[in-house]
Amino acid sequence: FLAGFGSLMQDVLWCFSQVKGTLDTGVTEADIISTVEFNHTGELLATGDKGGRVVIFQREQESKNQPHRRGEYNVYSTFQSHEPEFDYLKSLEIEEKINKIRWLPQQNAAYFLLSTNDKTVKLWKVSERDKRPEGYNLKDEDGRLRDPSMITVLRVPVLRPMDLMVEATPRRVFANAHTYHINSISVNSDYETYMSADDLRINLWNFEITNQSFNIVDIKPANMEELTEVITAAEFHPHHCNTFVYSSSKGTIRLCDMRTAALCDRHAKFFEEPEDPSNRSFFSEIISSISDVKFSHSGRYIMTRDYLTVKVWDLNMENRPIETYQVHDYLRSKLCSLYENDCIFDKFECVWNGSDSVIMTGSYNNFFRMFDRNTKRDVTLEASRENSKPRAILKPRKVCVGGKRRKDEISVDSLDFSKKILHTAWHPSENIIAVAATNNLYIFQDKVN
Amino acid sequence: MAAPLGTGAFTEETGQEKQDAQEKDKAIPPERAEEAKLKAKYPNLGQKPGGSDFLMKRLQKGQKYFDSGDYNMAKAKMKNKQLPSAGPDKNLVTGDHIPTPQDLPQRKSSLVTSKLAG
Numbered sequence: 001f002l003a004g005f006g007s008l009m010q011d012v013l014w015c016f017s018q019v020k021g022t023l024d025t026g027v028t029e030a031d032i033i034s035t036v037e038f039n040h041t042g043e044l045l046a047t048g049d050k051g052g053r054v055v056i057f058q059r060e061q062e063s064k065n066q067p068h069r070r071g072e073y074n075v076y077s078t079f080q081s082h083e084p085e086f087d088y089l090k091s092l093e094i095e096e097k098i099n100k101i102r103w104l105p106q107q108n109a110a111y112f113l114l115s116t117n118d119k120t121v122k123l124w125k126v127s128e129r130d131k132r133p134e135g136y137n138l139k140d141e142d143g144r145l146r147d148p149s150m151i152t153v154l155r156v157p158v159l160r161p162m163d164l165m166v167e168a169t170p171r172r173v174f175a176n177a178h179t180y181h182i183n184s185i186s187v188n189s190d191y192e193t194y195m196s197a198d199d200l201r202i203n204l205w206n207f208e209i210t211n212q213s214f215n216i217v218d219i220k221p222a223n224m225e226e227l228t229e230v231i232t233a234a235e236f237h238p239h240h241c242n243t244f245v246y247s248s249s250k251g252t253i254r255l256c257d258m259r260t261a262a263l264c265d266r267h268a269k270f271f272e273e274p275e276d277p278s279n280r281s282f283f284s285e286i287i288s289s290i291s292d293v294k295f296s297h298s299g300r301y302i303m304t305r306d307y308l309t310v311k312v313w314d315l316n317m318e319n320r321p322i323e324t325y326q327v328h329d330y331l332r333s334k335l336c337s338l339y340e341n342d343c344i345f346d347k348f349e350c351v352w353n354g355s356d357s358v359i360m361t362g363s364y365n366n367f368f369r370m371f372d373r374n375t376k377r378d379v380t381l382e383a384s385r386e387n388s389k390p391r392a393i394l395k396p397r398k399v400c401v402g403g404k405r406r407k408d409e410i411s412v413d414s415l416d417f418s419k420k421i422l423h424t425a426w427h428p429s430e431n432i433i434a435v436a437a438t439n440n441l442y443i444f445q446d447k448v449n
Numbered sequence: 450m451a452a453p454l455g456t457g458a459f460t461e462e463t464g465q466e467k468q469d470a471q472e473k474d475k476a477i478p479p480e481r482a483e484e485a486k487l488k489a490k491y492p493n494l495g496q497k498p499g500g501s502d503f504l505m506k507r508l509q510k511g512q513k514y515f516d517s518g519d520y521n522m523a524k525a526k527m528k529n530k531q532l533p534s535a536g537p538d539k540n541l542v543t544g545d546h547i548p549t550p551q552d553l554p555q556r557k558s559s560l561v562t563s564k565l566a567g
Contacts, residue, residue, distance in 0.1 A: 020565045031564055047565060055565040078566040093511045118511070180508055199508055227504050249504065281480040282487060282494070286503070333479035336486040441565055 012431060013447040014394045016387055018072055020057070021440035023385065033436035035423055039103040039111065042427040045073050045434055046113060047441055048098025052082035054115055054168075056126060070432070070445055077126050079168040082117040094119050100185050102194070104207075112171070114194060118181040121196050123172035123207060131159040177203050177213040184234045190241040197234035197246060204258075216264045217246060217256065232347075233293045243268075245295070245302055251288030253304060253313065271302075271313050273320045283335045283344070291347035296356040297428075303359055305350040308332065310361050310371065325371045325378065328363045330401045330412045343417050354429040362421025365410065366437045367397055383421065383435045383442040393447060 021031065030051025037046050045057040058076035085094040096117055104112040110127035135157040139145050180198035187194045195204050195216070202217035217234075221227055229250040237243035242258045254267035275284070287307035294303045302313045304321075308329055311321035327348075331338060338344040343364075350361040362368045363380070371378045380397045387394055400409035423436040431446035477485075488494060 022564045022567065030561075033565075047563075049563060049565075051561075051563070053563040055563045075566045078563055091513050091515065093513050095511065181510060199504075224505075227508075230504055230507065279478055279480065281478075281484040283480055283484060333483060335480060335483040336490075339487060340490075439564070 014381060014431075014433075014444045015447050016389065016392045016394065016442070017070075017432070017445045018443040019385070019388050019440055020055075020443075024439070027439045031439040033423060033439065033441060034097050034099060035101050036425040036434050036436045036441065037101045037103060037113075038425050038427055038434070039113075040105050040428060042429060042432065044076065044103070044111060045425070045443075046101045046103070047434075047436065048081065048101050048115055049439075050095070050097040052080055052084070052096030052098060052117065054079055054081045054098065054101065054113075054124070056111075056168075070430075073443055077166040077168050079124070081115045081122060081124065081170075082120065085119075087119075099182060102185050102187050104187055105191060107191070114185050114187065116182050116185050116196065119175070119178055121174040121182070121185055121194075121205070122170050123174070124168050125171045126166060126168045129165045129167060130161060130163075132162045133157045134160045172207065172210050174205055174210050174213065177205075183232060184246075186234060186236045186244065188236045188241050189239055193241075195234060195236060195244060197231050199230040202231065202234055202244075202246060202264075214262075216258060216262075218263065218265060232290050235293055235295055238295050238297060238299045240299065245293055247290035247293040247304055249289040250285060251290055251306060253290065253293060253302060255315065269315070269318050271318045271321075273311070283339065286339070286344055287335070292349040294350060294352060296352050297354065298356055301356065303350050303352060305348050305361055307344060307346075307348075310350050310359055312359070312373065323373060325359070325369075327361055327369055328367075328399070330399055334412065338417070341417065343420075346420055346422060348420075348422050349424065351424055351426045353426050353431070360424055360426060360433065362424055362435070364417050364420050365415040366419040366421055367399075368421045368424060368435055381444075383437040383440070383444075388442075391447075394444065 021033075024031075030049060030053075032050045033047050034050055035046075035048040038044070039046070043059050045059075047055050047057075049055075055078045056076045057073035059071040059073050062071045081098055082096040084096045086092070087094060094117065098115050098117060100114075100116050102114045104114070104123075106112075110125050113124050113126070115122055115124060134141065135155050137146070137151060137154060137157075138148070174196070178196065178198045178201070180200050182196050182198045184197040185194060186197075193204055193206050195202055196213075197203075197217075200218065200220040201215055203213040204216045205213050217231070219229070219231065229248045229252075232247045232249055234244060234246035237245075243255065244258070245253055245255045247253045251272065253271040255269035255271070256264035257268045258264060260266075260268065275288075290304045290306050292305040295301070296303065296312075300315060301322075302315065304311050304313065305327075308331060309327055310325045312323040313321045335344060348362050350359060352359055357374055358370055358372050360368060360370045366383045367380050368383065369378060369380050380399070381394045382397050395408075398406070398409045399415070400406065400411050402412075405411050419438065421435055421437055425434040427433070433444050435442045435444065
């Protein structure tokens with residue numbers, strides 16, 4: 001079933017597979033999905049929400065009886081990861097919203113993931129229990145103590161099968177290391193360390209040590225009046241454990257090498273596209289703010305998302321991106337109202353497919369976009385309940401910018417800006433994608449012939 | 450501006466070309482037109498676009514200010530009047546606005562299981 005892997009845009013037909021969540025007309029804020037992430041094999045899919053909860057889905061084993069169902073995702077485990085807190089010392093309300101989930105590669109039978117809110121990162125262990133000991137001598141099966149004088153025979157307790165139970169336990173809590181709000185976490189390829197980044201600082205942690213964290217980037221100015229930019233996202237290189245990148249609100253990316261200095265304030269590489277001064281406006285800096293940065297699986301490229309575009313950069317070329325894709329350029333003539341309703345500050349994420357040939361990002365009206373880097377073709381699809389019949393092929397959508405609107409098109413003014421797709425995920429090796437549409441999670445797969 | 454490779458659907462390009470044609474006459478890029486609109490609505494908008502004000506607001510997220518003295522004074526002063534209630538999420542509000550228990554958002558954690566797991 002690697003048929004869809006790395007295939008050209010025109011060959012891939014995306015179909016509806018599943019949708020999770022309810023059809024409520026009013027959305028409870030806690031149910032808003034805030035992060036989506038497949039694990040390294042794609043067997044598990046985790047979501048985090050504004051209510052601090054994590055739900056993990058597991059792909060069911062493929063059955064020979066139903067080959068057209070390429071393994072559906074069912075609930076595996078769910079737990080409350082973070083709770084709302086109040087820092088009395090600073091009069092600061094700390095949201096329980098899960099900002100990011102990152103999986104650790106699997107090293108034994110248990111699964112491990114990192115989940116973070118604005119201030120605290122937690123390492124969760126998710127493990128299965130399918131046996132329990134029976135036949136204790138001093139207590140009976142209900143746990144009640146047996147009268148010792150009644151015991152005449154010694155028996156050896158044995159492990160007997162039981163209904164599968166999946167338990168999630170917090171193994172580490174990494175707290176009190178961030179003055180500002182954590183926007184990113186990234187597991188290092190050494191599997192021993194990870195980083196957490198907030199608006200002004202990036203810290204390096206060892207998984208085993210919770211009471212110490214090493215500051216590797218600090219861009220806080222001595223005088224806060226001089227603050228001109230903040231860190232918006234950060235990620236480790238997929239193979240080189242000494243290398244990481246971080247993006248800024250000014251549209252720049254810095255690549256740092258931890259071997260050169262303890263404090264990586266001086267970057268090894270600085271990626272910035274020169275701006276056309278004639279295009280400069282009040283909005284320029286805001287829309288150039290990078291909301292997400294992702295290394296390609298190969299480690300040769302980075303992808304950045306700003307308000308209107310997705311860009312691919314070659315690590316060897318700092319002065320401009322090698323590719324720029326317009327996500328929804330028609331919004332350029334709506335910037336005034338998008339500023340007024342705060343949508344201009346929405347933080348969209350972006351993802352690579354397993355072979356780095358296609359990139360995906362979300363937009364408004366529950367639209368999401370895919371760009372094939374090889375063919376330069378792109379498509380706009382929609383996550384909606386109307387297109388939710390099993391294996392229904394998704395029809396490409398088109399936004400009409402002024403002039404005659406064709407029958408199936410939607411005009412810019414009719415777009416629903418409250419339906420934003422900020423978080424998406426792509427299976428590491430197959431054409432399966434997870435799209436978070438507010439409080440619903442859609443799973444789409446490519447058509448199996 | 451020139452549309453780079455990989456631009457959106459055919460329809461968008463046509464629309465953009467039309468807009469470009471119109472704009473060539475005016476020579477105003479859409480961003481600037483939007484900027485003019487904004488400045489017309491909010492003449493006092495800061496001179497530092499995307500500068501410190503935005504960033505400070507971002508860093509201030511979650512900050513809640515409360516002074517028990519102010520609160521009790523306001524309560525005493527306004528015994529017969531309704532206390533002014535909070536506007537929609539204005540984190541930087543201080544001074545005249547006195548928060549009341551009704552204003553504060555509910556801070557109970559979600560003890561309910563996620564609906565995704567239903």
